[in-house]
Amino acid sequence: MANVTREELPFDVLFVGGGPAGLAGAIHLKTLAQKKGMEIEVGLIEKGDSLGSHSLSGAILDPIALKELIPDYLEKGCPIESDQCRDSFYFLTKNRSFAVPFTPKYMHNENCAVISLSRLTRWLGQIAEGLGINIFPGFAGTRVLFGEGGKSILGVGTGDKGVDKAGKQKSNFEPGVDLTARVTVFGEGSKGSLIREIGEKMRIFSIGMPQIFETAVKEVIELPETNPFLTSEITVLHTFGYPLGMETKGGGFLYKMKDNRISLGLVVGLDYEDPLLEPRQMFLKFKRHPLIGNIISGGKILQTGAKTLSVGGYYTMPMLAVDGALFVGDSASMLNSQRLKGIHTAMKSGMLAAEAVIQAFEKNDFTRKTLGAYEIGVEQSWINKEHYQARNFTQALSQKGILKFMHVGAQYFSNGKGMKDPISIKEDSATLKKLSKNQIEAAKIEEKPEYDGTLFVDKLTGVFLSGTQHVEDQPCHLLVHNTVICETQCYEEFRNPCTRFCPAQVYEIVEEGPDQRRLVLNPSNCLHCKTCEIKDPYKNITWTCPEGGGGPKYSIV
Numbered sequence: 001m002a003n004v005t006r007e008e009l010p011f012d013v014l015f016v017g018g019g020p021a022g023l024a025g026a027i028h029l030k031t032l033a034q035k036k037g038m039e040i041e042v043g044l045i046e047k048g049d050s051l052g053s054h055s056l057s058g059a060i061l062d063p064i065a066l067k068e069l070i071p072d073y074l075e076k077g078c079p080i081e082s083d084q085c086r087d088s089f090y091f092l093t094k095n096r097s098f099a100v101p102f103t104p105k106y107m108h109n110e111n112c113a114v115i116s117l118s119r120l121t122r123w124l125g126q127i128a129e130g131l132g133i134n135i136f137p138g139f140a141g142t143r144v145l146f147g148e149g150g151k152s153i154l155g156v157g158t159g160d161k162g163v164d165k166a167g168k169q170k171s172n173f174e175p176g177v178d179l180t181a182r183v184t185v186f187g188e189g190s191k192g193s194l195i196r197e198i199g200e201k202m203r204i205f206s207i208g209m210p211q212i213f214e215t216a217v218k219e220v221i222e223l224p225e226t227n228p229f230l231t232s233e234i235t236v237l238h239t240f241g242y243p244l245g246m247e248t249k250g251g252g253f254l255y256k257m258k259d260n261r262i263s264l265g266l267v268v269g270l271d272y273e274d275p276l277l278e279p280r281q282m283f284l285k286f287k288r289h290p291l292i293g294n295i296i297s298g299g300k301i302l303q304t305g306a307k308t309l310s311v312g313g314y315y316t317m318p319m320l321a322v323d324g325a326l327f328v329g330d331s332a333s334m335l336n337s338q339r340l341k342g343i344h345t346a347m348k349s350g351m352l353a354a355e356a357v358i359q360a361f362e363k364n365d366f367t368r369k370t371l372g373a374y375e376i377g378v379e380q381s382w383i384n385k386e387h388y389q390a391r392n393f394t395q396a397l398s399q400k401g402i403l404k405f406m407h408v409g410a411q412y413f414s415n416g417k418g419m420k421d422p423i424s425i426k427e428d429s430a431t432l433k434k435l436s437k438n439q440i441e442a443a444k445i446e447e448k449p450e451y452d453g454t455l456f457v458d459k460l461t462g463v464f465l466s467g468t469q470h471v472e473d474q475p476c477h478l479l480v481h482n483t484v485i486c487e488t489q490c491y492e493e494f495r496n497p498c499t500r501f502c503p504a505q506v507y508e509i510v511e512e513g514p515d516q517r518r519l520v521l522n523p524s525n526c527l528h529c530k531t532c533e534i535k536d537p538y539k540n541i542t543w544t545c546p547e548g549g550g551g552p553k554y555s556i557v
């Protein structure tokens with residue numbers, strides 16, 4: 001492409017990502033600045049076409065951070081689906097369910113609220129706009145602007161718009177903009193593509209303790225008014241066991257929402273070993289289990305979605321501050337997997353980042369020396385207390401057999417220390433086991449799922465129900481570095497797990513003759529969940545940001 005001149009748009013502080021971490025950070029920063037009489041120009045970019053359109057969550061909110069940020073949040077109209085969280089916890093076998101007589105203390109939700117994250121995010125966005133924060137939806141950060149020698153961060157470049165598949169400018173071409181700032185706060189969410197670039201250059205991630213992830217597949221279902229579940233006591237239901245079994249991390253959830261709706265989902269740990277496992281099909285099996293099937297009978301899917309969760313926690317957090325930048329929310333492993341929650345920790349991390357930014361402006365020093373106050377703030381806050389207690393939890397769940405329960409039990413009575421501290425983990429891309437001939441033969445006769453188009457839908461209908469759209473004529477945002485590996489080695493060893501772990505049928509292997517096959521990509525279906533970059537066994541896939549405004553359009557999930 002011909003040389004492009006990019007405009008520079010300077011801010012004092014730039015937030016990258018309009019999720020709860022970035023929005024809470026921007027609101028807190030502007031509020032503190034106003035109290036101190038400081039003029040700080042704040043910008044926030046979001047790759048989705050509007051705030052909330054890429055926000056998808058399990059959606060139980062511990063309001064602790066929200067209360068600190070906006071004490072009168074209820075009076076201000078915060079969208080809460082239900083403030084009655086009565087927990088129930090079930091162990092599932094294929095055909096039966098057993099209520100667990102006690103819910104572990106860290107899973108108690110009595111002071112929490114069921115929310116739709118996309119609605120909460122929109123509401124936070126209105127508050128941010130009211131404070132004068134410049135919000136730019138539809139702007140995807142695609143390049144980190146590094147200072148000299150790659151030792152500091154100066155801002156973020158947004159992607160060009162109006163470029164065709166071959167990389168040529170179309171008639172509607174608009175060059176990206178260089179957004180510069182004295183501090184850039186990265187809150188891209190799980191497996192951010194910019195923080196990956198920063199990690200490679202500035203080595204902010206631990207090598208020995210990699211970030212690890214789970215994929216959540218989720219739906220909002222409308223139940224008929226006469227459905228007895230709507231008047232039942234249960235508002236929050238968690239399950240473990242079937243269909244994942246005891247060797248694969250994860251479980252199901254069901255939350256009661258307003259207007260006869262429920263939020264239903266299954267979370268699958270991406271350290272699973274079986275290349276034939278398909279998270280979305282597991283979710284359908286979960287829906288067909290008698291406990292869940294009876295509840296959702298007669299219902300209709302309103303919206304679907306998928307995303308990954310960064311669940312490694314305490315030991316997998318990166319360095320949180322570098323010269324000119326801070327890292328917040330899921331990008332920085334702030335989710336507490338033991339409590340199955342990350343919105344409160346994401347918001348608090350954004351707020352603590354804002355407090356460090358204020359100090360940086362007061363000292364006129366934007367290096368790690370002053371911005372490092374954020375790391376100290378996290379260490380001294382309730383985020384650290386929660387995370388320290390949960391520091392080995394996901395790692396324990398990754399163990400096999402009885403060892404898993406021994407670790408979890410020991411941690412329960414020792415403030416998280418357990419039998420080994422820290423427990424080491426592998427990257428999710430390194431856990432798949434090569435297929436044997438028997439497994440391949442068995443896979444050929446595996447039963448095919450049935451769909452009814454209303455309550456059980458195939459992947460493509462799921463993509464439609466997520467509202468996902470992309471400009472078709474643009475460069476493919478999924479970089480498969482070596483397709484020969486896909487068509488030969490990966491096929492032989494794993495039967496192309498990308499065709500199964502992707503919840504949106506983006507990857508397909510087309511048979512073209514005896515021993516000849518070709519990888520075909522459908523990038524327009526992409527839900528931006530990032531599972532492919534995380535789980536590919538050859539690390540052969542890199543997810544990059546497509547043209548701003550593309551992707552899902554979540555509104556109620």
Ligand code: SF4
Pocket residue numbers: 478501502503504505506525526527528529530531532533543
């Ligand atoms: Fe998720 Fe990758 Fe599939 Fe997109 S292509 S939906 S990021 S697995």
